[in-house]
Amino acid sequence: MRLKVKSLCLVLAISLVFSTLFSSPNAVNAEFKQMPTAGVYVNGKIVNGINPILYNGEYYVPIIYISKILGYNHIIFEEGTKTYQLTDGSTMIRVTMGGTMAKRGDGYINIKPPLWTEVDKTGYLPLSSASVLFNADITFQKSDGSIRITTPANFHLVQKGDTLWRIAKAYHTKLDVLKAVNNLTSNTIYIGQKIKLPPKDQVQEREPEKEHEEPKIIQKPSGANLADKLIAEAKKYIGAKYKFGATLAEAPNLFDCSSYTQLVFLNNGVEIPRVSRDQASIGTKVSSLEKGDLMFFTTPDLYSDGRVGHVGIYMGNGAMIHASSSKGVTITENVLQNPYWSKNYLFSKMVIE
Incomplete structure (x- = not known):
């Protein structure tokens, strides 16, 4: 009887170890x-x-x-x-x-x-x-x-609950394009299936749905024109290095593209979201660029879904100031004539008036 009790205790102890090791619902x-x-x-x-x-x-x-x-x-x-x-x-x-x-x-x-x-x-x-x-x-x-x-x-690896329509939406392409690339004649897919992604010229994120969400003004500007103040602030950090996912705590030594724009605006009393994808959802889309507008680009060497991957501040006279992954905070002259940036340009938004 004692042996059985000891054996039972041992089994319970082992079970307890495993149950505490993984405390997830699955x-x-x-x-x-x-x-x-x-x-x-x-x-x-x-x-x-x-x-x-x-x-x-x-x-x-x-x-x-x-x-x-x-x-x-x-x-x-x-x-x-x-x-x-x-x-x-x-x-x-x-x-x-x-x-x-x-x-x-x-x-x-x-x-x-x-x-x-x-x-x-x-x-x-x-x-x-x-x-x-x-x-x-x-x-x-x-x-x-x-x-x-x-x-x-x-490729996209099919997960439980996926549909071709959801996959197409996630990668900013069309259902018929996705089916054509994969030679699919039906919408049937299975878990673990590799769905080939369309070429880069057939995936591109359009302007986010929250087009007219406004930035939060936490301090009204005074004195000089706000756009001029933004550019003056942006220039202070020229030469700072780039780091993916840099935090504001790492500024002004390290930035990513959106922590840079966030800090520049914040220091002028305007609160904008943290990442470039969310920054693209505020303000109003413009066809004619003005000083202080945010410019958005895709980054095809990093993302195959055509998402917004980069943001910079338009300076006027065709120039953009931004935190570049290769150069850090820098100014790109004639940005929309630049072979790389012009090819990957998506749209621009007016955040301040």
Whole structure:
């Protein structure tokens, strides 16, 4: 009898260990395996290492580390809901442990639920979910135990709840274009299927729906014209370096494109959103540029969904001042005649009058 009681206690103890290790709603007692440190290759070049786990036959990676590798350096964790908010300067992602949907920009995408571990107090993303969240092709290479990442994504990995219409909307293309690229004659798709993404000239984000949302004026300007004051403020930071997902706490030494515009406007009493995608939703679209307008561009070498990926401030006389990923805070003359910027220009918005 004593032996049976001891055996029962041992079983309960083991069960308790597993149930506290994974406190996510999807499963708490399934077996997992800690994998050796994996080298992380981005577009064929090794950039870092990461410690994945194998759970229910799928590889998971720590959210914080995979986010930073992909440039989402501004990370906020909400303890109460076990939610991570990740920002790279273009897009804000919100993902909750155990959730089957995540917010990317102003839309929602289906994902396989991430896990929360009590042992190291951190969240893990399955590679399939990381792929759709970060617009990248992410796989585990069994031959050498590495994580291979291709950016921007060439495929969308179908998740539970996906439809072709939702996928087309998420990648800013049309349903018939998506079907044609994949030689599909019906709308039937299955979980795990790779849906090839259209070429870059067939995906482009249009102006966000919140076209006329107004910025928050927290201090009325006085003295000089506000547009002139904005440009004068913007010039103060010329030469500052660029960092994906830079926070305002890192200013004025480090900026991303949208933390730069946010700070310039904030220091002139105008509060605008944090990321370029959300900044594109305020103000009024203009066809004729004026000093102080925000200019928005896509970044095809980073995102395959044609999203707003960059923002700058129009200075007048054809010039734009902005935080460039290659040059830091700089001025680009004749921006709409520049081969790169003119090709990727989307639209501009009047934020101040």
